[in-house]
Amino acid sequence: MNFVGESAARLFRIRPLGDRALVVYLDTEMHEGERWLLAAGMAELLREAGLTWLVDVVPAYDTVTVVYARFDYEQAAADVERILLDTRHPHAVEPRLIEIPVCYGGHYGPDLAACASRAGMTEASFVTCHAAAEYQVAMIGFMPGFPYLSGLPAELRQPRLARPRSSVPAGAVGIAGGQTGIYPLSTPGGWQLIGLTPLRLFDPKRAEPFLLRMGDKLRFVPISEQDLKEQGEAP
Template identity: 40%
Template sequence: MASISEYDIIPYGDSAFLVQFATKVYSETVTNHIHALIHSLQGHDHWEEVVPGYNSLLAYFCPAKFKPYEAKKVLIKALKNPVAASKSVSKTIDIPVCYGGEFGPDMETIMESSGLSQQKIIKLHSEKSYTVCMMGFIPGFTFLSEAPQLLHHARRPTPRTIIPAGSVGIAGWQTGIYGLESPGGWQLIGRTPLNMFDKDRDAPFLVHAGDDVKFVPISPLEYAKIEKRIS
């Protein structure tokens, strides 16, 4: 059982601290704790950036306003007493996904490694809800909580040079969504027609760290319909 009290505060350059939790595996407790911390630190305007990781948190401060030891003091205080994000802030968002075929070119790889049928993989992947643990490395990329164990799979040995936006993939125990077309090495099992990131939308980000998402399997026909509706 991962503990929220096992962590180190590591200086990261002269303007940031990294809070590194000891857990090496996915821990819901630690993830929720990190999101509560983010929530309480974001209220303090001396931080330029507060960024969640799976088992870490980056707090980047402005040294013109904040001496390093003062920043650390605020961080330690927040770590001891984070203001939990109220449940109404987080929401569950349905993400329609067309699994397999041209949308999930690595489905067969996962079928081989798991010994499961495509139908069973779709059921496993879509029946649970996931927490959005962190965003990045590029806009809209959505890092989710742990995938069902049978679906765990290492990244592709050679990354693809182009992965279409909306692709849903597996990397180790992680599952996630490519927000933009980009290179990448995740095993792709499906794709959503939704735009995870759209700079011209009133709300450019479909999801935020701390939200819950649930995948809803759709057919290629439904994919085309949704794609047409939102374009």
């Protein structure tokens, strides 16, 4: 997706956020999947623009927050607008389709039975439904590499835990409300846990620390406990 002519200006607006940041608000009438890809592309474009005053860029559901060092807001906003309106460059990133292996239930998905019961399903049918859907990374947040995934079938929606766990293992796959997600690191958490993936979503030692990026599409692939252990990540 590229901005084209004067219509580009209607796709976003820029507003200040305190004295060290500004926010690019995207047109919320745009299809949400396209909006997430556009936000990710805008963030990438700004990071690569060589702005000497830039501290950080944070894309989210329908915004891109630009953090800057001591600098004039009007000048920062003008620079951002100029870069984003430059139609010589593509703005939306190309989504990748990534498969995430998951060992569902049992020790690795302690809330699966309760989730299936609330949904009026067997555990097997709940897993089948969860693994059949295609998801999209709506945002990376909460902690390094945590993907908020859209695309959860409506019948699988679940409430958050009334009392969060003090420790959730890295790789845990959970559901909260209408979203599913994957914990990249061990942390306290309140999502309903239904499985575990052996993949490392965040590894600061890798050239690219994050396995997933905003806009990516993914599918969950059920694996056995033996498969999980053979990949060396089972607790």
